[in-house]
Amino acid sequence: MDSKSIEAKFTAAKEKYGWHIRVFETLTASANTSDFSSTEEPDDFYDFTAEDYYRLMATKKEDKYLRTRKIREAEEATCSRRSKITMAVIRVRFPDNYTSEATFHASETIQSPVDLLTKVVAHPELPFYLYTIPPKKQIKETSQDFYSAGFVPGAIVYFAYDMPEGEDGSAPSSPFLREDVLSMLGLEFVKEQVETSQQEPEPPISISSVVPEVKPAADKKKIKPKWLKM
Numbered sequence: 001m002d003s004k005s006i007e008a009k010f011t012a013a014k015e016k017y018g019w020h021i022r023v024f025e026t027l028t029a030s031a032n033t034s035d036f037s038s039t040e041e042p043d044d045f046y047d048f049t050a051e052d053y054y055r056l057m058a059t060k061k062e063d064k065y066l067r068t069r070k071i072r073e074a075e076e077a078t079c080s081r082r083s084k085i086t087m088a089v090i091r092v093r094f095p096d097n098y099t100s101e102a103t104f105h106a107s108e109t110i111q112s113p114v115d116l117l118t119k120v121v122a123h124p125e126l127p128f129y130l131y132t133i134p135p136k137k138q139i140k141e142t143s144q145d146f147y148s149a150g151f152v153p154g155a156i157v158y159f160a161y162d163m164p165e166g167e168d169g170s171a172p173s174s175p176f177l178r179e180d181v182l183s184m185l186g187l188e189f190v191k192e193q194v195e196t197s198q199q200e201p202e203p204p205i206s207i208s209s210v211v212p213e214v215k216p217a218a219d220k221k222k223i224k225p226k227w228l229k230m
Contacts, residue, residue, distance in 0.1 A: 006187050013184060017119050019102040023177070023185045026097045088146040089154035092117065092130070094176040098185075099156075106152045111142040117159070120181045123172055127162040 014020045090113050091101045100120060104112050110130075118124045130139045132155070139149075139157065146152050161171040175182060 009184065009187065013181075017116060019104070019116055021116075021120065021181065021184060022101040022188050023181060024091075024099045024101065025185060026093060026099050085153045088152045090146075090151060091154070091156045092159050093156055094159045096174045096176055098175075098177060098182070100177065100181070104146065106146050109143055109145050110139060110149060110151075113157075114142055120178055121159075122175050122178050126171065129160060129162045130157045131160065132157055 010020060086106050088104050088106045088108070089101060090104060091099050092113065093099045100117075102113065102116055114130070117128070117130075121128070131137055132139065141149075146155075149155075159176065163171045
C-alpha cells in the first residue's frame with residue numbers, strides 16, 4: 001500500500017467517525033491471545049488501602065511544611081504553560097491489547113471519546129465504561145473537560161463492558177473494535193516507512209582524481225653580500 005492509499009484511508013475514516021484515528025497493538029510479555037480475561041487485574045488489586053491512606057497523609061504533611069514560595073511560583077508557571085496546550089491525545093486501551101488513539105481539543109469533554117467509541121467498537125449496543133488506573137477508578141463525570149480531568153496533554157484510559165454482576169461471561173471477548181477500524185492497525189508507521197523509501201537518494205559527491213599540479217617556486221636570484229669580496 002502506497003502513501004496516497006494510506007492517506008486516503010485515514011481521510012475516509014475521519015469523515016466517517018469525525019476524528020483522526022490511529023490503532024496500535026500493545027504487546028505484553030504475559031499476553032495470551034486465547035484468554036483476554038487475564039490481561040485485566042481484579043478490582044481489589046486497585047483498592048485504596050489503609051497503608052496507601054497513611055502514606056498519602058504523610059506526604060501531604062511534608063508538602064505543607066516543605067513547600068516554599070519558589071516551589072509555589074514554579075507550580076503556578078507550570079499551570080500557566082498547561083493552559084497554553086490546546087490539544088489532548090487520548091488513548092483507549094482494550095482488554096485484547098489493542099489501543100485506539102484520537103486527538104481532541106483540550107476544552108472538549110470526556111463525552112467526546114465516549115461518543116467516538118460508540119462508533120468504532122464492534123458491539124455498540126452493549127453498555128461500557130472507561131476507567132483509569134491505579135487505583136481502578138471508573139470515569140463517571142463525562143461532562144468534565146480534559147483540563148479538569150487532568151487529561152492534558154494526553155492520557156491513557158481503559159475500556160470495559162458494563163455488564164451486571166455475574167454476567168461477565170455473556171460479554172463478547174474479542175474483537176472489541178470494528179473490523180474496518182482494526183484494518184488501520186499500524187498504518188501510521190507503514191506510511192512513514194513508505195515515504196522514507198520513496199525519497200530520492202542524494203547524488204554522491206564526485207571527487208576529482210586529478211590532482212592540480214603544484215609548480216615549484218621560482219629560484220630566487222642569488223645576491224652576493226656586500227662584505228664578500230672576490
